[in-house]
Amino acid sequence: MSDPIRGTRHGSAPAALSVLDSAMTGTGRTAAEALAGSIGLARLADRRGFTRYWTNEHHAMPGVSTSSPAVLLSRLTAETSRLRLGAGGIMLPNHPPLVVAEQFGMLDALAPGRVDLGLGRAPGTDHATAAALRRNAASGAEDFPRQVLELLHFLGDDFPAGHPYADRVYAVPGPAQDRLNRVTGPRGRLPVWLLGSSGYSAQLAARLGLPFAFAAHFNPRDAAAALRLYRERFTPSGTLTEPYALVSFTVVASDDERDARRQAGTLAHAMLRMFQHKSYLLPSPEEVDAYTYDAQERRTVDSWLNHVPHGTPEQVIAHLNQVQRDSGADELMIGSVGHSVQARLRSTELIADAYGMPDNPS
Template sequence: MNDPIRGTARGSAPAPLSVLDTALAGRGVSAADALSGSIALAELAERRGFTRYWVTEHHSMPGVSSSSPAVLLARLTAHTTRLRLGAGGVMLPNHPPLIVAEQYGLLQALAPDRIDLGLGRAPGTNQATAAALRRGRSDDDFPQQVVELLRFLDDDFPEEHPYRERVYAVPGPGQDKENGLPQTTGRPSVWLLGSSGYSAQLAARLGLPFAFAAHFSPDHVAGALRLYRDRFTPSAVLTEPYALASFAVMAADDEHEALRQTRSYAHSMMRMLHGKSYLVPTADEAASYPYTASEQLVLDRWTNTVLHGTPDRVTVHLDRLHEAARPDEIMIASVGHTPQALLRSTELIADAYTLPSTPVPVSAR
C-alpha cells in the first residue's frame, strides 16, 4: 500500500516531486484539447515517477478548464495505476461538506489509497462568481466546515449530533457498516492548502499535512512552513509535520522560449488583477501588447515569480528554494500558453533531475 502522505520517488531532486495542473486552455485552445493535455500530463507524471498529480478548482476563467476537479480525477483513475491523484484543491466554502465527502469517497472507491483531498478557503474566482457559487455562504466558518467534512469521511459524529446514524457520506464507512461489511477503503488523504499563515496554523492544530501555494506567494513560503512545523500537533493520521510547496515553473529548450511562455502566463495574471478575465494569450500576442507603465510593472512581477529558463536553470532555482524553506515535497506548476508547452516543461524537469522512466501497465492505457 502507498503511504497516503509521504512521497518517495526523487531521482537527483532535493525532495520528492509532484505536479499541479490547471487544465490550461489558452487562446485558441479548446476545453477538449486542454483536458487531453491533462490526461497526457498525468500519464507522464506516472511514467516518470512523480509522487502525485493534483488539479486546481477555478471558475469563470477562460484560461483554465478545471472547474470540477472530481470529474477530471475520475477520468484519470482509468489512465493511471500508481500515481496519487488529488484536488489542489477543493475550495470548501463553495461546496457543502457532505457533497465533497461523497465525491472523494467515490474516488477513493475507484482508486483505493491513491486519492488526496486538498482543502482551501479562497473562492478560486472573482467576487461576483463567488457570490453565484456560495449563495450567501462565507469562508468565516472554514474551520468548522473542515471538521464537519472529516466527520463525514470517518462517520464519527458524536452521539447527540443530528447527523449521527441519519446522514451518511456514500461511499464511505457508514455505508459499509449498514451493509454489514468491514471498512472497505480508507479515507482520502486530507490536506490543507494556503498561501499565508492562516491555513498553516489550522493544519498544524488539526494535525494534517499542509501544502503552501508558493506559486502565488513565493516570498512567504519559508515563514509559513516554519509556523506550521512550530505549532504542529500530532494526530491519528500524522505523527509529525509534512509540508509541500508548489512553485510556478516554465522549462523550455532555450531561454527565449521559456520567457515567451512565462510572459503569456504573466499577462493573464495582469489581466485578472486589472479586473479582466483570466485569459492566456499566445506568446506573440503577449509580446506585441502595448503595456502601460502600471501593466508592465505587474507583468514583470508575475514573470519573476516563475522559475523559467532551461531545465538546468529551473532546477538550480528549485534546489535553492528547497534549501531555504525545506519543504518535504516539491510540487511544480508549469505555466504557459499551450498544454504542449506545459507537458514539455514537466518532461524537461524530470530529465534534469534524472527521474526514471518506467513502463505504464497495460491496464492503464
C-alpha cells in the same frame, strides 16, 4: 501499501516531486484540447514517478478548464496506475461538506488508496461568481474551520454522540456504507490536506494535525515562514504523527531560454488582466510580443515573471533546490505553465530528465 501522504524522492530531486495542473486553455484553444493535455500530463507524471497529480478548482476564468476537479480526476483514475490523484484544491466554502465527502468517496472507490483531498478557503473566482456559486451568504471563508471539521467527520463516520448527523446522515461511498453493509477489513482514511498562501491555513493544519500545502505560486516570499509556523505549532493526530508540508509553484522549463520566457510571459499577462479587473485570458506568446505595455503594466508583468522560475531545465531545478533548502519542504509541486499543451508537457518532462527521474513506460 505505500504511505498515503509521504512521497518518494527519485533521482537527484531534493524532495518528492508532484504535479499541479489547471488545464490551461490558451486563446484559440478549446477546453477539449486543454483537458486532453491534462490526461497526457497525468500519464506522463505516472510514467516518470511523480508522487501525485493535483488539479485545482477555478470558475469563470476562460484561461482554465478545471471548474470540477472531481470530474477530471474520475477520468484520470482509469488513465493512471501508480500516481496519487487529488484536488489542490476543492474550495470548500463553495460546496456542502457532504457533497465533497461523497464525490471523493466515489473517487477513492474507483482508485483505492490513490486519492488525496486538498481543501482551500478562497472562492477560486471573483466575488460575483462566488455569490452565484454559494447563494448562502453565510457560507464563506470565515466558516472554513467548521466546514473542515464537518467534512472530516463525514469522511471518518465519527460524528460525536448527540450530533444531529450522528448515525443519521452519512457519506456514500464511505466507511458508514461499509459498516452498514457488514464489510469487514481495514479501510484506509482518505488523506485530507489544507492549502493556503499565508499563515492562516498553516496554523489550522497544525492544530488539526493535517498535511499542509503552501501555494508559493501566489506568495513565494512567505513560504519558509508559513512552513516554520506550521512545524512549530503542529499537533500530532491520527492522520500524522509529525508535520508534512509541500510547496507548489508555477514553472517553465524549455530547451531554449527565450522560449521559456515567452511561455512564462503568457501567464504574467493573464495575471495583469486580473489586476485590471478583466477576465483571466491566456494569450499566445505572439499576442504578448505584440502588446505595448505602459510603465505600470511592465512593472506588474515583470513582478509576476519573477514569481515563475523559467529557463533551461538546469536553471529551473537550481531554483527548485533553493526553494527546498530555504523552506525545508518535504515535497515540491510544480505547475508547468504556458499557452500550449506541448510546452507544458515538455517542461514537465525536461524537469524529470534533469533530476534523473526514472522512465517507466509499463
